[in-house]
Amino acid sequence: MDTFVDLLNPIFAFGLPIAASIPLGIWAARALDVPDERAGKGIDKIPTSLVALFAGKTPEKMNWKRYATSLLWFNLILFILSFLILLAQPFLPFNPDGKPALSGDLIYNTVCSFVTNTNLQHYSGEQHLSYFSQLAGVVWLQFVTPACGLAAMLATIRGLRGDDHLGDFYVDLFRSLIYLFLPCCLVVAIALAATGVPMTFAGSVKAAFPGMDEQTIARGPVAAEVAIKQLGTNGGGFFGPNSAHPFENPSPLSNMIEVCSIIVLPMASIVMLGIMLKARRHAVVIFGVMLSLVVAGAIVAIAFENRPNAAVAGLPVVAGPNLEGKEVRLGATASATWAAITTATSNGSVDAMHDSLNPLGGLVPMSLMMFNVAFSGIGAGFENMLVYIIVAVFLAGLMVGRTPEYLGKKVEAREVKYAMLALLIHPLLICVATAIFASTAWGKGTVANPGPHGFSEILYEFTSSAANNGSGFEGLSDNNVPWNVAAGIVLLLGRFPALILPLAIAGSLSKKQRVPTTSGTLRSDTPTFAGMLLGTVILVGALSFLPAVVLGPIADHVERSAAQAKPGDTKAPDAKPGDTKTPDAKPGDTKTPDAEPDDSKAPDAKKADSTDSNIKADVSNNTGANSTNITLTGVNKS
Amino acid sequence: MFKSIFRAIAASVITLLICSAAYPATVWFLARVVCPRQAEGSLIYGRDRSVIGSELIARPFKGAGYFQPRPSAVDYKADAAGGSNLGSNNPDLRAKVKERAAALGASDESPAPIDLVTASGSGLDPHIGVEAAYYQAPRIAAERKKTVAEIKALIDRSIDRSGQIWGAQPRVNVLMLNIELDQISYTR
Numbered sequence: 001m002d003t004f005v006d007l008l009n010p011i012f013a014f015g016l017p018i019a020a021s022i023p024l025g026i027w028a029a030r031a032l033d034v035p036d037e038r039a040g041k042g043i044d045k046i047p048t049s050l051v052a053l054f055a056g057k058t059p060e061k062m063n064w065k066r067y068a069t070s071l072l073w074f075n076l077i078l079f080i081l082s083f084l085i086l087l088a089q090p091f092l093p094f095n096p097d098g099k100p101a102l103s104g105d106l107i108y109n110t111v112c113s114f115v116t117n118t119n120l121q122h123y124s125g126e127q128h129l130s131y132f133s134q135l136a137g138v139v140w141l142q143f144v145t146p147a148c149g150l151a152a153m154l155a156t157i158r159g160l161r162g163d164d165h166l167g168d169f170y171v172d173l174f175r176s177l178i179y180l181f182l183p184c185c186l187v188v189a190i191a192l193a194a195t196g197v198p199m200t201f202a203g204s205v206k207a208a209f210p211g212m213d214e215q216t217i218a219r220g221p222v223a224a225e226v227a228i229k230q231l232g233t234n235g236g237g238f239f240g241p242n243s244a245h246p247f248e249n250p251s252p253l254s255n256m257i258e259v260c261s262i263i264v265l266p267m268a269s270i271v272m273l274g275i276m277l278k279a280r281r282h283a284v285v286i287f288g289v290m291l292s293l294v295v296a297g298a299i300v301a302i303a304f305e306n307r308p309n310a311a312v313a314g315l316p317v318v319a320g321p322n323l324e325g326k327e328v329r330l331g332a333t334a335s336a337t338w339a340a341i342t343t344a345t346s347n348g349s350v351d352a353m354h355d356s357l358n359p360l361g362g363l364v365p366m367s368l369m370m371f372n373v374a375f376s377g378i379g380a381g382f383e384n385m386l387v388y389i390i391v392a393v394f395l396a397g398l399m400v401g402r403t404p405e406y407l408g409k410k411v412e413a414r415e416v417k418y419a420m421l422a423l424l425i426h427p428l429l430i431c432v433a434t435a436i437f438a439s440t441a442w443g444k445g446t447v448a449n450p451g452p453h454g455f456s457e458i459l460y461e462f463t464s465s466a467a468n469n470g471s472g473f474e475g476l477s478d479n480n481v482p483w484n485v486a487a488g489i490v491l492l493l494g495r496f497p498a499l500i501l502p503l504a505i506a507g508s509l510s511k512k513q514r515v516p517t518t519s520g521t522l523r524s525d526t527p528t529f530a531g532m533l534l535g536t537v538i539l540v541g542a543l544s545f546l547p548a549v550v551l552g553p554i555a556d557h558v559e560r561s562a563a564q565a566k567p568g569d570t571k572a573p574d575a576k577p578g579d580t581k582t583p584d585a586k587p588g589d590t591k592t593p594d595a596e597p598d599d600s601k602a603p604d605a606k607k608a609d610s611t612d613s614n615i616k617a618d619v620s621n622n623t624g625a626n627s628t629n630i631t632l633t634g635v636n637k638s
Numbered sequence: 639m640f641k642s643i644f645r646a647i648a649a650s651v652i653t654l655l656i657c658s659a660a661y662p663a664t665v666w667f668l669a670r671v672v673c674p675r676q677a678e679g680s681l682i683y684g685r686d687r688s689v690i691g692s693e694l695i696a697r698p699f700k701g702a703g704y705f706q707p708r709p710s711a712v713d714y715k716a717d718a719a720g721g722s723n724l725g726s727n728n729p730d731l732r733a734k735v736k737e738r739a740a741a742l743g744a745s746d747e748s749p750a751p752i753d754l755v756t757a758s759g760s761g762l763d764p765h766i767g768v769e770a771a772y773y774q775a776p777r778i779a780a781e782r783k784k785t786v787a788e789i790k791a792l793i794d795r796s797i798d799r800s801g802q803i804w805g806a807q808p809r810v811n812v813l814m815l816n817i818e819l820d821q822i823s824y825t826r
Contacts (some may be wrong), residue, residue, distance in 0.1 A: 005802070005805055005807075006805045006807075007805065008803065008804050008805035009804050009805035009806075010805075012804045012805075013804075050652060051649075053648065053652065054644070054645055054648030054649065054652075055645050055648075069642065070642065070645070070646075073642045073643060073645070073646040074645075074646045074649060074650070076646065077643070077646040077647050077649075077650045078650060081650055081654070124718065124720070126717055126718065126719065127717065127718050135658045135659075135662050136654065136658045139657060139658055139661070139662065140653065140654050140657045140658045142657075143653065143656075143657040143661075144650075144653050144657065170645065170649055173649065173653075174653075177653065177656065177657070182656070182657075182661060185661065186661070186664065186665065186668075189665040189669075190665065190668050190669060190672060193665070193668075193669040193672065193673050193676055193677055194672060194673045194676060195676070196676045196680050196693075196694055197676070198676070198677060198678065198679040198680075199665055199666055199669035199670075199677045200666075200677055200678050200679065201666065202678070204717055205679065205681065205689055205692075206689065207681075207689045207690055207691040207692070207697075207716075208688060208689070208690070209690050209691060209697055211701065212697060212698065212699070212700075213698070215691060215695070215697055215714065215715075215716050216715075216716060216717045217679060217681075217691070217692050217695055217716040217717070218716060218717040218719075219678075219679040221662050221665075221666060223665055223669060223677075224661060224662040224665040224666070227665075228657075239719055239760075240718070240719050240720050241719045241720050241721060241759055241760040241761070244721065244758070244759030244760045245719050245760040245762065246694040246695060246696075246760060246762055246763070246764055247679065247692075247694060247695070250680075250694050251800060251801060252800060252801025252804055252805075252806030253800065253801055253804075255801075256801075256804050308752075309726045309731075309756070310726040310727055311724075311726050311727075311728070311731040311732040311735050312732075312735050312752065312755070312756075315732075315735055315736055315739055315744075315755075316739050316744040316745050316746050316748075316749045316750060317735065317739055317744065317749050317750050317751075317752055317755055318749045318750065318751050318752055318769070319752075320751075320752035321752070322726070322756075323752050323753050323756045323758075324721075324722065324724065324726070324731065324756040324757060325721040325722065325723070325756075325757070325758070325759045326756075326758065326759055327758050327759055327760065327763045327765070328708065328753050328758070328763055328765040328766055328767055328807070328809050329763075329764075329765050329801075329806060329809055330806070331805070331806065331807050333805060334804075334805060334806070335759075350759075351759070352759045353721035353722070353723055353759045355721075355723035355724070355725060356721060356722065356723060356724060356725065356726070356731075356759075358726055359725075359726065359727075448723055448724070449723075449724065449725040449727075449728045450727075450728065450729075451727060453725035453726075453727060453728065456725075473723070474720070474721070474723050475723030475724070475725075556725065556726075556727060559727050560726060560727055
């Protein structure tokens with residue numbers, strides 16, 4: 001295969017959305033951030049009059065607490081209504097294939113997953129859901145939850161800007177639905193239908209070919225769902241294999257439309273941020289930090305997925321990229337690019353099975369979800385990044401011995417406390433939940449692959465839940481009570497504190513006097529600050545997750561290299577001497593947590609690490625064993 | 639508090655009507671106008687107007703006189719699609735690849751194409767690479783009493799090169815190729 005031709009895919013997949021995000025961001029700032037004197041006039045009449053049907057005629061002037069409680073009430077009702085819709089599935093219309101009722105724990109998990117804009121699916125769409133559930137349960141939440149994220153971001157920006165109020169939650173919700181999500185989705189849905197994505201209310205069709213068994217082909221209103229699945233950083237597909245399914249992603253063209261749709265609105269939201277704050281250079285810094293993380297991830301994933309799968313080493317097979325779990329029309333490079341983009345944003349749709357990625361190829365989606373700031377969810381991405389910005393200005397303030405400032409406001413104890421809380425929840429959820437499941441039958445009995453890869457499946461599932469991503473190492477048997485309940489809890493705790501705490505920070509900052517800019521002010525729109533921010537993200541991420549990552553994907557990779565270095569497998573294409581150095585280099589990395597006491601710059605990150613249980617694994621190299629041969633001992637350092 | 643709950647319920651009902659009724663109905667209507675064949679699932683009909691399959695969904699062609707699609711982890715069930723989800727160090731994956739390579743008669747002199755020994759992500763991948771089609775040509779030529787050159791010419795006519803501008807590789811749709819094949823040599 002000609003890898004250089006393949007590389008056109010990532011060039012387009014990054015270039016097109018970057019170009020489109022600028023006009024979309026300008027449009028979003030204009031249509032969504034309407035100043036009080038223009039509210040309800042011109043095009044703003046439609047959303048405000050819809051809100052006027054059930055609330056006041058003029059948009060309310062909410063403070064951060066009122067805004068946050070409106071958002072939470074709305075989400076509570078979403079939870080209850082969608083629960084009822086899924087519960088009533090057998091009695092509702094648009095069920096041509098007669099899909100039966102779902103179990104209570106599965107409904108709970110599904111509702112948690114969709115209300116949190118995650119779309120982790122413990123069900124399989126074409127097997128479990130009727131068309132009514134797909135549209136009224138899934139598509140509805142796929143529209144309103146990213147709109148909630150965007151509303152939280154709009155309010156946060158108004159707070160940072162120092163407005164006297166943060167806007168009206170419901171007006172923001174309807175503005176974003178009507179002027180951003182619906183128009184974009186209509187265009188993308190029709191374009192996808194033209195490439196071959198079905199859009200029908202007819203049931204599955206039976207196909208007979210002479211001399212073959214009959215084949216039942218499931219279909220449905222797929223195009224409408226795939227459009228919002230991609231544009232709303234949702235990721236929940238109509239079919240079990242998501243966008244690897246030819247009906248969700250029939251051609252290279254549909255793949256390009258979808259991969260661009262995944263990242264274009266999260267990018268546009270950062271452009272909108274720059275316009276709303278009148279701080280374009282600051283937005284460029286944030287955009288650049290986010291983009292560098294996802295591009296780096298894509299490069300690593302492309303490099304590793306174009307290497308052969310360890311399973312074919314020494315067998316009479318043409319050396320080529322890892323195609324297990326991938327589609328021929330997409331290929332390894334496009335699938336690896338997608339894997340990075342879908343996990344950097346909190347989308348989580350997949351066009352290849354992440355469970356079958358090469359070990360270090362699979363490390364990329366996992367790490368991007370652990371960072372959870374490279375564009376991430378619409379709105380939620382900036383909320384996450386704001387936490388890191390506060391920590392970065394705080395660290396920078398400590399270094400130069402000045403009270404830290406952000407956008408001309410003093411950052412003090414209260415803001416840093418909120419930021420630390422938001423920062424700690426993410427690793428705490430992932431590491432504690434993974435430790436519990438990796439050490440009990442709840443997790444050990446459900447993994448599909450032996451050895452470190454089985455541990456990776458558990459780690460990935462909780463990382464994806466906490467990051468509100470929704471992709472999975474799908475070999476895991478996760479449709480059972482312990483997984484449905486535990487993942488549901490992680491999903492909720494991964495979403496709402498991460499939305500509300502930054503809003504609280506903005507609410508607190510908005511009341512402060514603006515301090516004049518002097519030559520001593522730490523500027524947040526310079527390359528130096530970009531480096532500081534990137535460093536904070538990587539340092540905190542690495543300190544929090546390295547032990548877990550070493551036990552999973554890195555141990556998996558070491559096992560592969562060790563197996564290939566065996567004398568019998570001389571044909572192994574990867575058994576280059578250089579490769580054996582990778583495992584030697586990695587154990588050194590595990591020492592990072594021990595080196596902490598010297599690392600006075602990151603006292604908070606240290607805290608994050610000591611709260612996690614440190615997991616030590618004894619990874620047996622016996623590849624023949626079919627059971628999960630990891631033994632785990634939780635050691636709490638504090 | 640009751641006011642808050644009422645507003646949340648009202649907003650839910652209005653958004654539900656917009657997002658789950660008006661939006662899909664619009665998409666459905668426009669799709670029927672713009673691309674009715676694709677909207678129904680790109681179905682392929684036989685001479686008697688019965689459905690043979692979908693252009694986009696792989697069918698298990700197991701006879702030696704047909705091109706084989708890629709292996710499927712779900713036995714080509716188009717109502718329960720999925721991949722193998724086997725990790726690269728899983729001995730089961732290695733055993734499966736070995737078995738598939740042996741079934742294709744692969745040897746060190748004529749190694750099997752990678753797409754014919756690995757399962758696709760959906761289990762319904764309708765395509766194989768051009769090399770994977772060429773690889774099967776001698777077997778099909780022998781079975782259908784044609785020359786290898788004739789079969790290769792048929793493959794060349796069926797190559798789908800769309801998407802090369804964004805890095806897609808040329809590929810062949812197995813179902814369409816087999817239908818073409820039956821037209822040049824009807825053997826059953």
